[in-house]
Amino acid sequence: MGMFEQNKEGIKQDILTLSTMVDKAAPGYTRRPFTKWYAESREWLKKEMENCGLDVHIDAASNLVGRREGTNPDLSPIMIGSHTDSVVGGGRFDGVIGVVAGIEIVRQLNEQNIQLAHPLLVVDFTAEEASEFGISTIGSRGMVGDLTEEDLGRKDADGCTLREALEFAGGRPEKIEREALKAGDLSLYLELHIEQGPVLEQNEKVLGVVTGIVGIQRYEVIVEGQANHAGTTPMNMRYDALTAAAALVLKLEEISNLSYAEQVVGTVGRLSVKPNGPNIVPGRVVFEFEIRSLDKDVFVQMMERFEKEMERIQQQRGVSITTNQLSHSDPVVVEEEVLTGIEKSCQPLGATMFLPSGAGHDGMQIAEVAPVGMIFVPSQDGKSHCPEEWTDYGQVAKGIQALGNTLLHFDQELSSKRRTGRRKEPSGLS
Numbered sequence: 001m002g003m004f005e006q007n008k009e010g011i012k013q014d015i016l017t018l019s020t021m022v023d024k025a026a027p028g029y030t031r032r033p034f035t036k037w038y039a040e041s042r043e044w045l046k047k048e049m050e051n052c053g054l055d056v057h058i059d060a061a062s063n064l065v066g067r068r069e070g071t072n073p074d075l076s077p078i079m080i081g082s083h084t085d086s087v088v089g090g091g092r093f094d095g096v097i098g099v100v101a102g103i104e105i106v107r108q109l110n111e112q113n114i115q116l117a118h119p120l121l122v123v124d125f126t127a128e129e130a131s132e133f134g135i136s137t138i139g140s141r142g143m144v145g146d147l148t149e150e151d152l153g154r155k156d157a158d159g160c161t162l163r164e165a166l167e168f169a170g171g172r173p174e175k176i177e178r179e180a181l182k183a184g185d186l187s188l189y190l191e192l193h194i195e196q197g198p199v200l201e202q203n204e205k206v207l208g209v210v211t212g213i214v215g216i217q218r219y220e221v222i223v224e225g226q227a228n229h230a231g232t233t234p235m236n237m238r239y240d241a242l243t244a245a246a247a248l249v250l251k252l253e254e255i256s257n258l259s260y261a262e263q264v265v266g267t268v269g270r271l272s273v274k275p276n277g278p279n280i281v282p283g284r285v286v287f288e289f290e291i292r293s294l295d296k297d298v299f300v301q302m303m304e305r306f307e308k309e310m311e312r313i314q315q316q317r318g319v320s321i322t323t324n325q326l327s328h329s330d331p332v333v334v335e336e337e338v339l340t341g342i343e344k345s346c347q348p349l350g351a352t353m354f355l356p357s358g359a360g361h362d363g364m365q366i367a368e369v370a371p372v373g374m375i376f377v378p379s380q381d382g383k384s385h386c387p388e389e390w391t392d393y394g395q396v397a398k399g400i401q402a403l404g405n406t407l408l409h410f411d412q413e414l415s416s417k418r419r420t421g422r423r424k425e426p427s428g429l430s
């Protein structure tokens with residue numbers, strides 16, 4: 001069994017090449033989906049995939065997919081992927097390294113004459129980042145049939161529908177449902193990504209085994225008090241919506257700092273005050289908060305506490321408080337044997353640790369139909385989604401080596417077990 005090499009120079013070239021295919025009028029390294037820069041980078045990726053012998057096509061949801069045949073026709077493919085779209089003012093590594101990793105792994109398999117038992121798919125998912133259509137992970141949603149008619153009808157600021165955008169990128173939206181992957185159609189999904197946080201660096205680790213992708217719950221809180229004159233209304237006769245909201249914001253921080261079965265983060269990132277005048281007691285405040293965790297039960301525990309505080313503040317301050325849930329996504333927990341296999345493949349290469357992903361990824365969608373696993377490499381100073389985003393090329397190369405070894409491990413493990421059609425059930429791990 002061959003081992004993967006660290007091809008630092010080759011990887012550097014790939015990343016640098018892609019970093020030139022960006023909107024130069026926009027800040028940082030900006031490559032928004034459905035733009036000419038995106039089309040240009042896709043064209044380059046397609047050629048690279050073909051150069052290493054992959055059979056390339058664009059699927060119904062406009063994902064770029066390269067396929068390498070396996071030796072056992074009974075096995076469902078193993079898929080490696082990520083995305084090459086960026087946020088406005090983004091960096092050179094987020095997403096890009098995961099797609100480049102797939103191609104580099106195929107190059108090395110070819111050089112070493114390694115035939116996998118499983119077919120291998122290398123995917124560049126369309127539009128992973130939050131898009132102009134108000135949703136993210138568009139391509140991976142489409143791949144598992146999770147783009148509704150309503151989603152396809154969403155419009156960007158220019159009035160272009162998502163359906164039209166997917167067609168522009170080579171997709172066939174009318175076939176998304178029919179071509180959607182189902183449980184058993186994939187044996188495993190693997191992704192290499194930058195951490196986008198400071199944890200690996202601060203712990204002096206070079207590789208991270210991702211234990212899961214956190215679920216996110218978002219709420220809107222409406223605090224109704226009474227607007228009044230800031231000079232003539234005595235302090236004991238006010239129903240100040242902002243001071244009540246401020247008390248709640250601090251309570252959310254306190255609740256998020258308590259200890260739970262899994263780590264949580266809670267944030268109020270948006271707040272609006274009405275009438276918002278310097279000489280008016282605020283009459284109405286609307287704020288939005290989100291909580292993230294790997295454990296669904298933690299959400300329930302947090303919200304019970306938050307609602308108690310809401311009740312208390314409402315009575316104490318004579319305001320009325322209501323909440324609406326804006327959105328929720330379930331956490332994805334990586335299966336125990338996937339974690340073990342990835343860890344075994346990472347350990348010999350350098351200091352490795354387990355950590356959850358606080359950011360969303362395409363794997364969240366693919367987890368609907370297959371087990372998923374992710375490897376993180378360190379982000380310098382924990383920075384991402386900015387031009388300073390940086391991971392040393394040597395560390396990227398090491399991540400690719402770890403991903404390649406993980407692929408070899410599971411190619412063997414899964415073909416000997418023939419667990420190919422196993423439906424992924426919510427495991428007892430959560």
Ligand SMILES: [Zn+2]
Pocket residue numbers: 083094095128193
């Ligand atoms: Zn990403």
